[in-house]
Ligand SMILES: [Zn+2]
């Protein structure tokens with residue numbers, strides 16, 4: 181086979197770059213990017229009214245929403261790029277389980293924007309750990325991938341000092357309080373020096389109840405962390421305030 185023919189085969193079939201098609205509608209796109217303009221404009225950006233503490237979308241701007249008040253206490257502040265709804269929910273699933281690992285780079289870029297916008301000024305970046313067994317099964321830890329890619333952009337070192345010491349029951353079926361109870365004592369800081377006296381930035385894909393982040397922040401603070409900020413790609417909206 182001649183070289184020219186060989187290259188053409190690779191360029192046409194072999195190294196298909198998913199960036200050439202919109203990740204939502206599949207339409208061909210030209211130039212840089214992951215979405216066509218229409219789909220990009222319709223992404224559920226969480227930049228209108230949100231809780232100043234946990235970063236969830238709210239009906240009105242508020243300092244503390246019903247979801248985080250009295251619950252998110254060890255996390256000093258959290259922000260998320262998107263609200264967890266269509267099509268972001270399926271894109272995150274694709275990045276976690278499917279063939280969409282490349283999307284984690286795009287997400288990390290959006291996280292860096294929020295990092296600078298909120299002046300989080302972290303000394304170190306942490307991620308939500310998985311047990312070794314789980315990581316082997318899944319192939320990679322999406323939270324670690326996000327943290328590593330973000331760390332490269334914001335030039336803040338990432339540390340793998342958080343350890344998941346035991347497998348926990350699947351969180352999905354549990355309520356907020358039960359989730360926290362389920363996670364109790366399941367995380368450890370392996371190297372306290374890496375967080376002691378420092379501002380820590382915790383990175384994850386989704387904030388649902390916030391129980392995981394809160395438990396990790398508590399663990400980090402016990403190990404001497406001064407502040408813990410949380411950045412996630414998406415968060416579920418806050419509970420509705422009941423107007424009287
Ligand atoms: Zn599109």
Ligand SMILES: [Zn+2]
Pocket residue numbers: 231232233234235236243244245246247248249418
């Ligand atoms: Zn809140």
